[in-house]
Amino acid sequence: MKKYLSLFLLFGSAVHAQLAPLTVSKIMRDPKWMGTSPENYTWSADSKTVYFNWNPENKDKIQPYKVSISNNKIDKAEDKEADKAAPINYVYNKDRSLGLLEKGGDIYLFNFKSNKEIRLTNTLDRENGARFLFNNDVVYQRGDNLFLQNLATGELKQLTNFVKGKPNNQPMSRVVPSQQDTWLRNEQMSLFDVLKSRNASGANRPRFGGRGGAFNSGEQRTIKPVYLEDSFLSGVVASPDAHYVSYRLIIPATNNKNTIVPNYVTASGYTEDINGRTKVGETLSTYKTFLYDVIRDTLYAINTSQIPGIKDLPDYVKDYPKELEERTKKNEDRKVNLGVANWNETGTFAVITARSQDNKDFWILKLDPATGNVSLIDRQRDEAWIGGPGVGRDVQWIDNNRFYFQSEATGYSHLYVYNIATGDKKQLTSGKWEVQRVQLSKDKSTFYISANREHPGITHFYKMSVNGGDLVQITSMKGGNEITLSPDEKWLAINYSYMNKPWELYIQANKPGAKAVQVTKSTSTEFDSYKWxxxxxxxxxxxxxxxxxxxxxxxxxxxxxxxxxxxxxxxxxxxxxxxxxxxxxxxxxxxxxxxxxxxxxxxxxxxxxxxxxxxxxxxxxxxxxxxxxxxxxxxxxxxxxxxxxxxxxxxxxxxxxxxxxxxxxxxxxxxxxxxxxxxxxxxxxxxxxxxxxxxxxxxxxxxxxxxxxxxxxxxxxxxxxxxxxxxxxxxxxxxxxxxxxxxxxxxxxxxxxxxxxxxxxxxxxxxxxxxxxxxxxxxxxxxxxxxxx
The missing domain is CATH 3.40.50.1820 (Alpha/Beta hydrolase fold, catalytic domain)
Structure with a gap:
């Protein structure tokens, strides 16, 4: 079984056969002199071929390659070949007999029993986000609105009526200086003598622009219109029975000031300004999550005042007694960014996540869609800030009752499973190491986990039952192991490297103790001539x-x-x-x-x-x-x-x-x-x-x-x-x-x-x-x- 193509020997003709002694000029050349590692691994749908990008011949740009797992033979691939061979990302119904796919902005239905494809939409608008309801009807988004298509009758029903703009064409408010702008100006004056001396002449006056505008209110529909006003709509999701639609409105901040980065060496010969980012302390956009009751044609916001600890102040405020007194007296709810309703398969339970804008809290909440009330499932509080691998993300359902998430509650990011029907929370991993990535198997029986359990500087790939138990190590090479799992979950494409050896592609069976076989050899003869x-x-x-x-x-x-x-x-x-x-x-x-x-x-x-x-x-x-x-x-x-x-x-x-x-x-x-x-x-x-x-x-x-x-x-x-x-x-x-x-x-x-x-x-x-x-x-x-x- 050959591991490499003979073309790799081309590196023997490198201009500089010997690298030593090292000089700055040698090592800081275009990195292509070292050889180019493979990247962007994708599997074919039949799990028999790995596609990747590579540049073994040191050309101007990388090229597509492929390797067959049957013999590890590498060949050049055609452009777009990987896309054509890749698995089709259908959205399946419960028994996986039907699949939905978006192509060219339209929705297609594939029947796996009859092996036939049906086009459900053919419009100039783009339809996206198609998924099955629990009864096999299809819901998708067209523009800002959700539509429901009954596959049995062909009836198309509009579920929402989101309308851009305001009903009265009210203009946007004038921009005023933010707290941060005022603070920065005062700090500049205290730091630099030259600014103090020039300030008396009025040369340092701040300039703030204003803006205005109007929006069309939209046409009145039979469904009660929901005006978006100055907000942006996101995360529109229907419950599995289409009874409820959850969505989020993002209200952008209007008084932030962007920085400018001058670009001096330009083709035009003129200095050109690059519009940059804002600075820390900017006014943040606000997020509001709503529920729309389709049957009752009723709209209500998620009740964030019920979130436990919503009024808790961070500890650092104690260092500023005046501010602490003022904020304690106000007793205001902290601003939070809510996710959208995350439903289980049958629609019997909904979970929503929330993050405080000061990033001290992350909550997982059970949502009562009939009222908009929430109750606590899990709260992660950190007086510094919420973080760590996998922490603070939306939950993922395992089955109709259980979902998983990660938490740093023990001081290290670990994996937890929660049963929403019983209220039981179970920690599946533990120890002074981190769960860095988690992937649920297709049959939802197994977690595949990347973690640094052996050593903080070594990553391995593991598996564990969703019910907990032993963490079984699959990879064995000491170093970095980045895994791309084959569609049938029988093979691993491993992006592997060691501290003095750049990344290469290895193939291994998805079994503990299986041998990883090196497929590529990317470094040049010149690079290899030095003992790194x-x-x-x-x-x-x-x-x-x-x-x-x-x-x-x-x-x-x-x-x-x-x-x-x-x-x-x-x-x-x-x-x-x-x-x-x-x-x-x-x-x-x-x-x-x-x-x-x-x-x-x-x-x-x-x-x-x-x-x-x-x-x-x-x-x-x-x-x-x-x-x-x-x-x-x-x-x-x-x-x-x-x-x-x-x-x-x-x-x-x-x-x-x-x-x-x-x-x-x-x-x-x-x-x-x-x-x-x-x-x-x-x-x-x-x-x-x-x-x-x-x-x-x-x-x-x-x-x-x-x-x-x-x-x-x-x-x-x-x-x-x-x-x-x-x-x-x-x-x-x-x-x-x-x-x-x-x-x-x-x-x-x-x-x-x-x-x-x-x-x-x-x-x-x-x-x-x-x-x-x-x-x-x-x-x-x-x-x-x-x-x-």
Missing amino acids: REPVMEVFKNRYGADVYARVYPASNPHPNKPAVVFVHGAGYLQNVHYWWSQYFREYMFNNLLADNGYTVIDIDYTASSGYGRDHRTGIYRHMGGKDLTDQADGVKLLIDKYGVNPKNVGIYGGSYGGFITLMALFNQNDVFRAGAALRSVTDWAHYNHGYTANILNEPYNDPNAYKLSSPIYFADKLKGDLLMLHGMVDVNVHFQDIVRLSQRLIELGKDNWELAVYPVEDHGFVEPSSWTDEYKRIFKLFETTLKK
Whole structure:
């Protein structure tokens, strides 16, 4: 049985047969020099072929390939061949004798007994969301409205009458400055002397635009119209007996201000503005969920005031006595985002989820559709924020009475099953590890689970009965195992990698102990010519007594100065200390280069990294640059004690969140770090986005202490070591404005031990090899000139 095609040997003709010695110019080339891993695996409907995209011949773009599981032979596939061979995603009725499918905006019915297809709609409008009711009638959405088609009689009945706009064509209200806009303006005045001096002339007056408009009310129908007004309609779902329709209205915020990112290097020769995101503290859209009683032609909202804890205030408010007094006196319900009714198969039970807008609570609620009342099934409360793999998602039904969900109630994300008929809740998995993904088998008897049970840095694929019991491990290769299950659930397409081996496709029978067979070989001869390190996996106790995992690259031949470098991964909630191929592959190669040049390198899964449970995840709540920063310093102590590095010659670098930590290290741990390179770094969290930042620091106008404690710009006066900052000028994630504001602060403070390198055509994730090369040449030079003196 052949594992690979002979065409893979083409890599032997690479221009550079030998990679060593490593240089920045070599490793920062277009990544195609390394070879391109396969991706986007899909199975054929008969479960005999795996389709994927690949580029083994190093062409300009990836090509479609396929492999037969009978002999593991790889062939090129035709364009769209995978789509034609893929399983048809029918929506089935209860006994799976009938299936519904949307094609070209119309609905088709397939009868599996007669093997015939019938076209149910043929309109210029798009019909979508078709599904069977319990009696085999069909319901689907056309435009904003639901329609019911009786398959026995052919009768088509409109269930809802949603009408865009307002009945009286009322104009939209004028936009006024938000709390966040006012807070930002005041904070700018307090930070920058130049703005204070210019303010007297009126040059800094805020400008707010207004907008207006009108909507047509729509035509009166026999069904009572429901006017959407200024809202957006979403999640329109009919109950299995078509008695009720649940839907959600999203009322957009109207007083938010978008940022602008100037683009200087353009084809037109003019500076062009990119319309950017809002900043943290924006006014959030509000969500309201309603029930429409089709039979009674009656509409009512879900009663959120009945949600247990709806008035509970977060603990941090105690740090602001005046605000606590005001909010306690108001005694208002917190704003929540409700899902839509999630019905069991027969329509006897409905469940709805709710999340508080402050993200401290997630509720699973039983819904009484006749009244709109709710009662509690499960409440997840976190004084930091609700999160963790699989947590906070809608529930999934197993059968007519049971559904499953994930919760961090034990401190780690685990799997639970709830019986809504009996009220019994059962925890199926447990331990100091995380359930990362869950898939229910087609016959709904088995859970397939991806989890890091063996080690935080190893993922395996498991199975378990829906009734609980033993968790049976199916995969066996140490590293990262990403699974695509075949339609008949007999085979696994495994995207597998190890810490020094990029991702490859393996095929394995879906049985414990079955051998995984490698199908692809993607790395080039040049890449393989270098002996890439397997970093040493370390675990150390931080100063708070918690376990912290790290990867160490010992120096091949330590420089006499015994220098060390700390690499800080980005994203905060991300894992990089693991046994699979890192998404930071450039940094992995750069760390090898540093080790070749006499540096000892450490890469730490600091507090807030993913894979380690709730306490690690939320350990930076209200203080970014706290435990996540001291973990870096504690990692340096490990290098000093165990690897003999010189504490006077330690550098640090990282991008995005890693750039932020680098700044905080140079400012607040300046006795530990001699030099640092901060790439695309956040300098002031009040200027980052809402979804990420508000979870961790709340809002600037509600919790200003957290922002001042967490933002490098407030600590710039403590800079001692040499600082190199690097930033793309068209960064739409961490805006170039961030680094400009910090630069102005350093200028006003009279600091002269810093430099800024800008990249005019780069966004947050650099694209051009020339930019990557220039960036890392500067970083390498910084360490060479400061840590080896």
